[in-house]
Structure formats: C-alpha cells, structure tokens
Amino acid sequence: MNTSFKIAAAASVLGLWLLADISRAAEPLTVVTTTPTLKSLVEAVGGDKVKVASIGAGDEDPHFIQAKPSFMVLARKADLWVRVGMELEIGYEGLILDGSRNGKIRVGQPGHLDVSEKVIKLEVPTGKVTRDMGDVHPLGNPHYWLDPLNGRIMAREIADRLAQLDPNDAAAFAQNYKAFEKALDERMFGPELVATLGGDKLWALQLRHQLLPYLDESKLRGKLGGWQAAMLPLAGQSIITQHKSWGYFTNRFGLSVAGELEPKPGIPPTAAHLAETIELIKRNGIKVILLEPFYERKAADNVRQKTGAKVVVCASAVGGQKEATDYLALMDLIVNKLSDALGAPAARATASQATLR
Ligand SMILES: [Zn+2]
Numbered sequence: 001m002n003t004s005f006k007i008a009a010a011a012s013v014l015g016l017w018l019l020a021d022i023s024r025a026a027e028p029l030t031v032v033t034t035t036p037t038l039k040s041l042v043e044a045v046g047g048d049k050v051k052v053a054s055i056g057a058g059d060e061d062p063h064f065i066q067a068k069p070s071f072m073v074l075a076r077k078a079d080l081w082v083r084v085g086m087e088l089e090i091g092y093e094g095l096i097l098d099g100s101r102n103g104k105i106r107v108g109q110p111g112h113l114d115v116s117e118k119v120i121k122l123e124v125p126t127g128k129v130t131r132d133m134g135d136v137h138p139l140g141n142p143h144y145w146l147d148p149l150n151g152r153i154m155a156r157e158i159a160d161r162l163a164q165l166d167p168n169d170a171a172a173f174a175q176n177y178k179a180f181e182k183a184l185d186e187r188m189f190g191p192e193l194v195a196t197l198g199g200d201k202l203w204a205l206q207l208r209h210q211l212l213p214y215l216d217e218s219k220l221r222g223k224l225g226g227w228q229a230a231m232l233p234l235a236g237q238s239i240i241t242q243h244k245s246w247g248y249f250t251n252r253f254g255l256s257v258a259g260e261l262e263p264k265p266g267i268p269p270t271a272a273h274l275a276e277t278i279e280l281i282k283r284n285g286i287k288v289i290l291l292e293p294f295y296e297r298k299a300a301d302n303v304r305q306k307t308g309a310k311v312v313v314c315a316s317a318v319g320g321q322k323e324a325t326d327y328l329a330l331m332d333l334i335v336n337k338l339s340d341a342l343g344a345p346a347a348r349a350t351a352s353q354a355t356l357r
Pocket of ligand 1: 063142143243245
C-alpha cells in the first residue's frame with residue numbers, strides 16, 4: 001500500500017467517523033415521562049431535540065397506573081426517564097424500570113430525573129406516617145405541578161438535565177427554557193408587568209406576599225394581568241375537593257381547601273364523611289366542589305343536591321380535558337373554571353386578554 005493511498009483510506013475512515021458523530025448528535029433524545037404534564041414540559045424545553053412519550057394519560061388517576069409490558073418496552077429505549085417523585089409513582093415505577101432492563105434510567109443515573117428535588121413542597125409530614133392515615137405520602141403532597149411557580153422550577157430542571165445528556169444542544173435547551181419562562185410569567189402576571197419589572201422580581205414579591213403592596217406603591221396595580229389578576233377577586237374563598245390534589249394551586253392564589261370528599265387521601269367517600277362535609281359546606285357557605293374528570297361524580301352530586309354548591313370538573317393534568325393541550329393551557333383552564341364557578345366574570349375577561357396578547 002503506498003503512502004497516498006494510506007492517507008486517503010485514513011481520511012475516508014475519519015470522514016465516516018465524523019459523519020457517524022454528526023448523525024448521532026442530530027438524533028433527538030428519547031424521553032419517557034410518567035405523566036403527560038411532565039411530557040408537555042419536556043416538549044416545551046426540548047423542542048425538536050427530543051422525542052417524548054408519557055406512561056400515564058391525562059384522564060387517568062396518576063396514583064394508579066398499570067405497569068404494562070408495553071411501558072417496559074418504551075422505557076428500554078429511553079435516554080431519559082422523568083418522574084414526579086415524592087412517591088406518586090411508587091405503585092408502578094419500580095416494576096417498569098426493572099422490566100425495561102435499561103441501566104441508563106435507573107434511580108441515581110443521569111438518565112433518571114426526579115423533578116421534585118427543587119420544587120416548593122406542601123404537607124410534608126413532621127411525624128411518623130402510618131397506614132391508617134390513608135395514602136399519605138411521607139415526602140409531602142406530590143401534586144406540586146399545579147403551582148405555576150413549580151412549573152417554572154420543573155422546566156428549568158428538565159432543561160438542565162437535557163443539556164447534561166446532550167451538551168451539543170445545550171444552547172437550544174437554554175433558549176427554549178427562557179422562552180417558556182417568559183410565556184409562563186406573562187400568563188401569570190400579564191405581559192406589561194413582566195416587561196416593566198421582570199419575572200424574577202414579580203415571583204420574589206409574590207412569594208413574600210408583597211406583590212400587591214409593591215404594585216400599589218409603584219402605581220403599577222393597573223398593569224397586573226394574567227392568572228394573578230383573574231384569581232385576585234377570589235382570594236380568601238374556600239372550596240371542597242375530591243382528593244388532596246389542588247392545595248398547591250389554591251395556596252398560590254390565596255384560596256383554601258376546607259376539606260375533601262375523600263375521608264383520607266385515596267379512600268373513596270363514605271356516607272359519614274359526606275354528612276360531615278355537607279355540614280362544613282353549609283356552615284362556611286362554600287360554593288364549589290372541585291374534582292378531576294377521572295373520579296366518579298356520584299359523591300359530589302350527592303353533596304351538591306344537599307347544599308347547592310356547584311360541582312366543577314377540571315383536569316389537573318395536561319390532556320385531562322380537551323382544552324388542556326399543554327402546561328400553560330392547563331393553568332388557563334383551571335383559572336377560567338374557578339373564576340366562572342366562584343363568580344368573577346370580569347376577572348375572566350382580563351385573563352383571556354392576557355392570553356390573546
Ligand atoms: Zn394524591
């Protein structure tokens with residue numbers, strides 16, 4: 001073999017390597033999430049650099065998902081597994097991960113992301129959790145994605161992990177995250193206020209319960225829009241929910257949950273507990289019973305007949321109802337349904353204007 005031929009051969013091998021490398025880099029990451037809400041967030045920050053599938057559907061109870069063999073097949077090909085954590089998936093995740101035989105996505109590996117790590121948590125038990133407390137999660141209430149501030153934190157966690165797994169596309173993930181963050185902040189506070197003060201400052205004020213005093217002082221109250229403006233007239237109201245899944249949302253907007261139709265988390269309503277709930281509603285003039293579409297309406301309707309409270313069926317996950325097409329649309333839906341039911345028609349208009357802009 002002469003020298004020039006050797007060089008040519010080496011160059012062509014090198015060329016093939018380069019080509020192989022480029023095609024590998026261009027291939028999107030395969031991501032599997034446990035819930036469709038997580039899938040929506042991965043799509044928002046991953047864009048065309050990811051291919052995402054969700055184990056659970058929006059109209060399914062996320063506590064009870066069957067560990068089907070098809071999910072193990074799906075997980076086998078995943079570069080990244082994303083879960084809600086806080087034991088929400090405790091009934092099925094282990095079986096799917098074991099069945100997948102995919103070492104990349106085992107707990108503790110870079111291909112396994114638990115997005116609960118940095119979120120704001122509620123109802124973290126201080127004492128010992130026992131069986132007779134019902135389905136109480138010892139790490140706290142896992143329905144945290146319904147706080148839009150947590151949605152923001154979750155999206156950032158996802159963007160960071162995607163960048164770690166696919167450093168070539170890190171800039172794209174950071175850019176997508178920024179766009180999502182801006183969209184979420186504008187939906188929350190209205191675009192004008194975000195342009196004036198910036199999202200970070202608005203959230204910091206919101207967290208310290210100083211948003212309204214600050215806006216009044218700086219004569220910016222009139223610029224407040226979005227979910228925050230729509231929910232403002234409802235602050236201080238109490239609602240009843242089927243399951244302990246709405247506390248993160250009500251807490252963020254200054255509402256409260258007076259009680260649940262379930263006597264304990266995950267335990268179906270009993271006659272005795274419903275009788276107590278009826279008394280509670282009458283005593284406090286509570287106007288709304290809120291539940292997800294996957295629950296039976298029977299108990300809620302029974303309470304409605306005896307109290308006159310409205311039953312509001314609303315998705316708590318992306319895909320749970322047709323309007324909940326992505327994370328931001330899910331929040332729009334919850335804000336609009338509660339505004340309608342709790343009687344603040346003017347506020348609703350403000351929210352949809354902010355959305356249209
Ligand atoms: Zn739950």
